Amino acid sequence: xxxxxxxxxxxxxxxxxxxxxxxxxxxxxxxxxxxxxxxxxxxxxxxxxxxxxxxxxxxxxxxxxxxxxxxxxxxxxxxxxxxxxxxxxxxxxxxxxxxxxxxxxxxxxxxxxxxxxxxxxxxxxxxxxxxxxxxxxxxxxxxxxxxxxxxxxxxxxxxxxxxxxxxxxxxxxxxxxxxxxxxxxxxxxxxxxxxxxxxxxxxxxxxxxxxxxxxxxxxxxxxxxxxxxxxxxxxxxxxxxxxxxxxxxxxxxxxxxxxxxxxxxxxxxxxxxxxxxxxxxxxxxxxxxxxxxxxxxxxxxxxxxxxxxxxxxxxxxxxxxxxxxxxxxxxxxxxxxxxxxxxxxxxxxxxxxxxxxxxxxxxxxxxxxxxxxxxxxxxxxxxxxxxxxxxxxxxxxxxxxxxxxxxxxxxxxxxxxxxxxxxxxxxxxxxxxxx
Amino acid sequence: xxxxxxxxxxxxxxxxxxxxxxxxxxxxxxxxxxxxxxxxxxxxxxxxxxxxxxxxxxxxxxxxxxxxxxxxxxxxxxxxxxxxxxxxxxxxxxxxxxxxxxxxxxxxxxxxxx
Numbered sequence: 001x002x003x004x005x006x007x008x009x010x011x012x013x014x015x016x017x018x019x020x021x022x023x024x025x026x027x028x029x030x031x032x033x034x035x036x037x038x039x040x041x042x043x044x045x046x047x048x049x050x051x052x053x054x055x056x057x058x059x060x061x062x063x064x065x066x067x068x069x070x071x072x073x074x075x076x077x078x079x080x081x082x083x084x085x086x087x088x089x090x091x092x093x094x095x096x097x098x099x100x101x102x103x104x105x106x107x108x109x110x111x112x113x114x115x116x117x118x119x120x121x122x123x124x125x126x127x128x129x130x131x132x133x134x135x136x137x138x139x140x141x142x143x144x145x146x147x148x149x150x151x152x153x154x155x156x157x158x159x160x161x162x163x164x165x166x167x168x169x170x171x172x173x174x175x176x177x178x179x180x181x182x183x184x185x186x187x188x189x190x191x192x193x194x195x196x197x198x199x200x201x202x203x204x205x206x207x208x209x210x211x212x213x214x215x216x217x218x219x220x221x222x223x224x225x226x227x228x229x230x231x232x233x234x235x236x237x238x239x240x241x242x243x244x245x246x247x248x249x250x251x252x253x254x255x256x257x258x259x260x261x262x263x264x265x266x267x268x269x270x271x272x273x274x275x276x277x278x279x280x281x282x283x284x285x286x287x288x289x290x291x292x293x294x295x296x297x298x299x300x301x302x303x304x305x306x307x308x309x310x311x312x313x314x315x316x317x318x319x320x321x322x323x324x325x326x327x328x329x330x331x332x333x334x335x336x337x338x339x340x341x342x343x344x345x346x347x348x349x350x351x352x353x354x355x356x357x358x359x360x361x362x363x364x365x366x367x368x369x370x371x372x373x374x375x376x377x378x379x380x381x382x383x384x385x386x387x388x389x390x391x392x393x394x395x396x397x398x399x400x401x402x403x404x405x406x407x408x409x410x411x412x413x414x415x416x417x418x419x420x421x422x423x424x425x426x427x428x429x430x431x432x433x434x435x
Numbered sequence: 436x437x438x439x440x441x442x443x444x445x446x447x448x449x450x451x452x453x454x455x456x457x458x459x460x461x462x463x464x465x466x467x468x469x470x471x472x473x474x475x476x477x478x479x480x481x482x483x484x485x486x487x488x489x490x491x492x493x494x495x496x497x498x499x500x501x502x503x504x505x506x507x508x509x510x511x512x513x514x515x516x517x518x519x520x521x522x523x524x525x526x527x528x529x530x531x532x533x534x535x536x537x538x539x540x541x542x543x544x545x546x547x548x549x
Contacts, residue, residue: 127479128486128524139486139524142479163479164472166465179464216516234523235533235543242515243504243522244541288540333515 012038012081014427015101015190017088017367020048021067021413022405022420023196024074029424030194031079035431038188039074040083040103045150046071048198052133052147052222054229056413057277058308064149064230071151084152089185091370097191097400097434101370107181109157114176117145117153121168121177129161131233135223137240138233143168143177148231191434192400192427195384196420197367199406202256202264202359210255210357215329216241218355221251221274228281237285239354241333246354249282250337251275251293252324257360258296266381268360269410272299275358276309279317292318292352294339302412322348327355361410374398383409394423400434402426489513489521494530494547501534501546 016027019041027039045051051071053063074080089102121143131140133147142162145155157168157177169177204212204220212218217239227237239246253275257268272295279291298319300309313319322339329335334353341348363383368376377385377397384403387395394402404423405416459467469475489511496502496510504522508515522545525531534544 123528126487127483128490128521128528129482130520137523138520138527160476161479161482163475163483164465164469166463169462169465172462175461177464178461179468180459233527235526238519240516240519242508243519243543245536245543247541 010038010186011189012036013190013431014038014192014194015040015088015099015188016194016196018048018196018198018405018407019043019046019074019082019084020196020198020405020416021050021070022198022407022416022423023048023194024070025417025420026194026196026404026424026427027080028070028074028077029421030427031077033428035079035428037080038083038103038190039080040086040088042085042087044085044108044146044156045152046074046082046084047149047151050413051149052225052229054225055277055281057273058302058304060277060280062230068149068151071149075151082152085156088370090372091193092372093374093398093400097431099188099190099193099400101188101190101193103186103188105184105186107159107183108154109159109177109179109181110155111176111178112152112154114174115152115154116174117155118173119145119155120171120173121155124167124171126165126167127158127161127163129158134226134233135220137223137226192402192430194402194404194423194427195367195396195407196404196423197364197407199410200362200364202262202362204255204357204359206262207255209326210252210324210355211327211329211335212357215327215333215335215355217246217329217333217335217353218327218357221271221278221356221358224278224356225274228278228285237282239333244333244353245286247286247289248334248352249286249289249291249354249356250335250350250352251279251291251356251358252327252337253293253295253358254323255357255359256362259360264360264362264381266410267299269299270412271358271360273302273305273308273412275356276300276312276317278356280308280312280315283315283317290318291316292320292350294320294322294324294337296321296323296342302414361406364407367407371398371401374401376401379409381409383407392426394419394426400430402430486521489517490525490530493518493521493525497531497545497547501544503537503542503544505542507545 013035014030014037016023016039019039027037030037051067086105091101122141125141125143127142128139130136142158300306321342324339326338335355338349379385384407402423404420508518532548534546536543
């Protein structure tokens, strides 16, 4: 699509890249201290991955109940400008406290300030495509509100799948849909940068022996997270392969982590606990179901984690120490799991009707390539390198650029928020020193 | 690609020629983009046709009687995972609603939302 690109100059004290829980926390800390912050995220909502979760471990608090007040505070803060649906391009350090960064804002085709989220455009849109915010389990329209608690709560147009029929425009009572919008490139001047680009999850298609993508009743833990959430895609927990209510569920841990054969030898730190959390939620949602967790080691190292693990055992979750070698599918859609029972030293096969793959945490690659005249160092696993990991864990190899949350490596939500606190403190200190 | 330099402090929406140029009528901008792009992609057209075809088949079948995913799969001769995907989308859009579960507590029936 050929579009004109406008270039505008803007000045901020801090640029925070990534509006997940870590980026949001860092932005709030900076803004509350009086600094002017630009918060940029490529997604259509603030909140990152956390806003998509059902509950959090080990307290089983509602994730949305924690995230939405924070997201609302970010969106309304007078010192924070939020650019969602935007990507940061090349970054240059000009002097001690002066960086330039290009940000490209992709058109949403909706004037957010005029949209009332009435959903009449959604209703009018004739298109159906897989909903990325429900991880493909269900459809959405091309004119759509990303998800019910998104921020800003406004429609967006998926231009790649839109048929440009104009039905959404005709249905819109505020005339906020505007197909004349074009991409816009902004040239920013900032004094400091906080990188909070989060993590990616391992793509289980890279482990064909587990059958993800081929066997429809093999899903990822994030897909199960959506099935368990109040804003779930189905009326209850169902197998996506045939709509059956499952009653023999299996979790396979360490899919794409602690596995050098797929290039990720490190522990993802969160998979054991999010799987145990989901198992407990499933015991509540499907009281008659059997839930088995196949693990190598349960790593319950955090505050309250071991008690949470013991609680799951007490609820009847079955823990089997065994590495799954292969998953095969039966004619009825059930799945045969072949594994080594490590405690008994025997090869075994067990049948389940839904398999959930607890996929590992990978770095969100590419941010280092944006820095043109400075080198942003990465660690040996391609997470952002911490120049002084013990004394100043938020410092990177570039003075004035700080890192927060899982951009540095796998960690849980409380640790991400702590890390964001450290990054924002370092950034504030840098701004004061270089005022 | 055309570059224009402007100094601003803030801006909450990407640029738009709407109003500024004055020639595009508000509420009819889809036509503007369709003409600018010279039509829409074949994939978007095919996707819409396929959805409408499956939607009609499903609603016609459910118009005759309430059905489970398994029964719809047999009636429509479609893969069962695709039936789940399209059926659940129709539930979301309000065309279909969930009925009772069977005696084995395994499969729900689905019915038209009249």
